Amino acid sequence: MELRINQKTYEVDADADTPLLWVIRDDLGLTGTKFGCGLAQCGACSVLVDGHVVRSCVTPVAGVIGREVTTIEAIEGDAVGKRVVAAWVERQVAQCGYCQSGQVMAATALLKHTPAPTDAQIEAAMINLCRCGTYNAIRTAVHDLAKQEGV
């Protein structure tokens, strides 16, 4: 099957129900996207599909044929994604970093659709888990980004 990932076309040989995450990491070697729980609970595997955040561990690869997948490797190619990464660096969000590619994806998807989100919208969208507890830093960075847009 043919997949569009980070604006490149890949020919992939996989069963229709293979999780997208396995294809991304194991077949294509794009290991920036992480495996966390495998049950759509933590968000470490978040990627963008047509600009919406999805959890790739529970996304059958057949479901993304003909759609545009974006992973953390290409997020700085996106104007919003580039700003998110800059804010993450500015606020020194990451500790161990394992969940952060997913967090960046979630923030990018939020800001793409809602450039100046309210606190409630940020609360509702930023639901990925972080075992280091970087939630406060994440919230600060996202608030920075929301304000930038508002100015």
Next chain:
Amino acid sequence: MNNRRFARTAGWLALPCLVAAGLLAWYVTREPATPFAQEPAAATFEPALLSRGEYVARLSDCVACHSLPGKAPFAGGLEMATPLGAIHATNITPDKTTGIGAYSLADFDRAVRQGVAPGGRRLYPAMPYPSYVKLSDDDVRALYAFFMQGVQPANQPNIPSDIPWPLNMRWPIALWNGLFAPTATYAAKAEQDALWNRGAYIVQGPGHCGSCHTPRGLAFNEKALDESGAPYLAGALLDGWYAPSLRQDPNTGLGRWSEAQIVQFLKTGRNAHAVVYGSMTEAFNNSTQFMRDDDLAAIARYLKALPGDPQRDGTPWQYQAVTARQDVPGAHTYATRCASCHGLDGKGQPEWMPPLAGATSALAKESASAINITLNGSQRVVTAGVPDAYRMPAFREQLSDQQIAEVLSYVRGTWGNHGGAVDAKAVGKLRGQTDPASSSPIILQMR
């Protein structure tokens, strides 16, 4: 004089009592007739007969109760809790001492189709002989051959039941049988075609679908055993799950499923409407996926011919798009815990992750299945030896009774679903009953 009259009266009274007692004793311990009574014992069986028998064992899902995971196949041991105490499935391997190796074909037939063990001892109707009685003579013969020669003998003694005396006496079951267990094998209906008849045979007989899907009466009898009764396969609450209607009810049954979708569901465990879960996972893992395509087509034909009941089923479901409902209780839990798989629009990722919009568990007024799957998750669906990639996680340790009640009330009241709200007390009750750490979790698996 008075004494003599008393003695005579007593004698006249005692005599019919004795006769009645004698008749009762005969009735409750007799070995019923079997067409195989005169059949000589066979030394070996033809391979074709063995493989037919193996297939009948698959259709009948014997392994579901008579095996434990990781133990010798058919060696028994599964504990089934009943209101009177636990009973255990027996060893049906051909071991001579602990299994059924000493059974003649006639003995085997009486046990499978009449629920009577050698010596006249009655089996508990946890063994679905009221359904297996429909099995044809040829299928019983093949099944016997398979169990005698196709199964490895395993020396594993049966576990006695926990039911205390006098409730553990078996003879009253004979009276239950007289009231509720039919005695005739399946007779083809001339006005129906061969496919329908084959489907009826599998569904009513070996498949014993009604054991879970037909509601039971006060005496735990299935309220109907074939399509002549309206309650047949009309959905039933059992063991903490709601086994949905298999009739043409658009909400709680198969009204929106095509024949091809029924076949797909039984063969692959999933279709655009649903994925197997609860007790059906085992029925799929052990039985339905092994059925031949023509048999699955027959089942689908038969089930599509069972009319629904609009009074019982309610207004047919129609999808209603919902945009912003972040304000209601449960919506946030849904967005964070459920939506990645089932979608914010409730439509799931058809065939892989089931939709909750229009799901039986969100439309049936019984909320047991919705609560149970949320608390305990789903078991592995194993197709052709390969476990599925996607599974419902258990939220027992992550969500409170109140949170589960709220998120399920949201699911059951959104996208056109009208199953109704879920009460936190109901969640708490099922949480206790299905607690893996409890000494008596629900394990009755009356299939």
